[in-house]
Amino acid sequence: MGVEIKVEGLTKRFGSQVIWNDVTLTLPAGEISVMLGPSGTGKSVFLKTLVGLLKPDAGSIMIEGRDLTRLREHDLYEIRKLFGVLFQDGALFGSMNLYDNVAFPLREHTRKSESEVRTIVMEKMELVGLTGAETKLPGEISGGMRKRAGLARALVLDPEILLIDEPDSGLDPVRTSYINQLFIDLNAQIDATFLIVTHDINTARTVPDNIGLLYHKHLAMFGPREMLLSSEEPVVRQFLNAQTIGPIGMSEEKDADELASEEGQELPPLPPIPLQLRTSNGTTRHAERPAGQWCHDNGITPPPGSFESGNAGVPGVRSGSTSAPATTDTPAVGTADVPAAQGESPAVAQESV
Numbered sequence: 001m002g003v004e005i006k007v008e009g010l011t012k013r014f015g016s017q018v019i020w021n022d023v024t025l026t027l028p029a030g031e032i033s034v035m036l037g038p039s040g041t042g043k044s045v046f047l048k049t050l051v052g053l054l055k056p057d058a059g060s061i062m063i064e065g066r067d068l069t070r071l072r073e074h075d076l077y078e079i080r081k082l083f084g085v086l087f088q089d090g091a092l093f094g095s096m097n098l099y100d101n102v103a104f105p106l107r108e109h110t111r112k113s114e115s116e117v118r119t120i121v122m123e124k125m126e127l128v129g130l131t132g133a134e135t136k137l138p139g140e141i142s143g144g145m146r147k148r149a150g151l152a153r154a155l156v157l158d159p160e161i162l163l164i165d166e167p168d169s170g171l172d173p174v175r176t177s178y179i180n181q182l183f184i185d186l187n188a189q190i191d192a193t194f195l196i197v198t199h200d201i202n203t204a205r206t207v208p209d210n211i212g213l214l215y216h217k218h219l220a221m222f223g224p225r226e227m228l229l230s231s232e233e234p235v236v237r238q239f240l241n242a243q244t245i246g247p248i249g250m251s252e253e254k255d256a257d258e259l260a261s262e263e264g265q266e267l268p269p270l271p272p273i274p275l276q277l278r279t280s281n282g283t284t285r286h287a288e289r290p291a292g293q294w295c296h297d298n299g300i301t302p303p304p305g306s307f308e309s310g311n312a313g314v315p316g317v318r319s320g321s322t323s324a325p326a327t328t329d330t331p332a333v334g335t336a337d338v339p340a341a342q343g344e345s346p347a348v349a350q351e352s353v
């Protein structure tokens with residue numbers, strides 16, 4: 001079971017430039033969280049701070065009772081073993097084949113024999129659907145395959161926490177769907193705590209248990225997926241529904257004139273909350289909650305049509321899953337006969353993503 005990360009009052013500056021101020025949130029153990037935000041709001045800086053690559057100017061990051069921001073280099077090195085990180089481009093060594101790339105952390109950080117390394121590398125390669133591609137060089141494969149190889153490498157030390165930076169960058173929508181399905185399936189299998197930084201609204205609407213939004217140097221909101229998808233808070237609503245009307249402008253915040261010109265304009269109704277993507281084999285993830293549970297528990301009426309399909313609900317945006325018959329182990333709250341969204345796992349499909 002993954003570990004909880006408790007962030008309190010975290011502030012990061014570069015010189016006089018404040019990146020974000022007073023960020024407080026808890027990434028629940030074993031759950032999938034997504035961090036959103038306009039470009040340049042410091043999402044990657046947040047990931048790097050969590051793993052101890054950057055030092056915050058204030059605040060704490062508590063993991064297993066220790067404050068990561070106060071650890072000495074040696075202890076930081078130890079606690080980093082809890083983390084697997086997938087950087088945007090997979091960060092593979094171009095001159096090494098995939099096998100050696102994936103084996104690298106094991107050879108660097110453990111004293112395992114080559115036969116033990118082989119067993120682990122082959123297991124992780126299979127998990128991400130890359131069996132048979134061991135001898136390929138990173139330059140010989142597609143962007144999606146590179147990401148999956150990066151993911152296999154992030155998994156070899158059996159991390160409790162997986163940090164994933166823009167897994168969808170450079171991928172087409174189908175490949176993005178496959179990698180999203182892979183995250184859901186992986187989360188069910190390894191129960192690690194996931195934090196995914198993404199710009200993809202469809203991913204944000206259908207994959208995570210929790211969503212956070214960084215905006216204008218602070219954390220605008222963090223909470224369960226249904227909380228943010230039903231929120232009327234202007235920034236959250238604008239971002240999660242990919243709208244131009246709202247406080248977020250082309251570069252940063254809109255100025256007073258721009259906002260005044262929008263006065264009286266009616267916002268489109270909130271789109272339905274889509275079903276969360278489920279595992280491809282129908283098993284229930286540890287962190288999975290029945291559809292509609294949060295709204296029900298908090299007396300929120302979700303937008304009409306919510307939880308009726310895997311459609312992300314934003315015009316032109318569909319979830320990554322293909323429709324499949326309902327499974328009954330996580331019934332929707334307050335909705336009858338909700339079909340479960342499912343898709344084929346890349347590991348099963350051997351799709352060359």
Ligand SMILES: Nc1ncnc2c1ncn2[C@@H]1O[C@H](COP(=O)(O)OP(=O)(O)OP(=O)(O)O)[C@@H](O)[C@H]1O
Nearest residue numbers: 014019037038039040041042043044045046166199
């Ligand atoms: N090492 C650094 N030194 C100085 N400034 C930095 C450093 N790393 C990042 N920044 C600045 O921090 C800000 C946030 O960068 P970051 O890459 O985290 O944004 P982001 O939200 O991930 O953006 P995007 O969505 O475009 O990837 C940027 O202004 C960037 O120039």
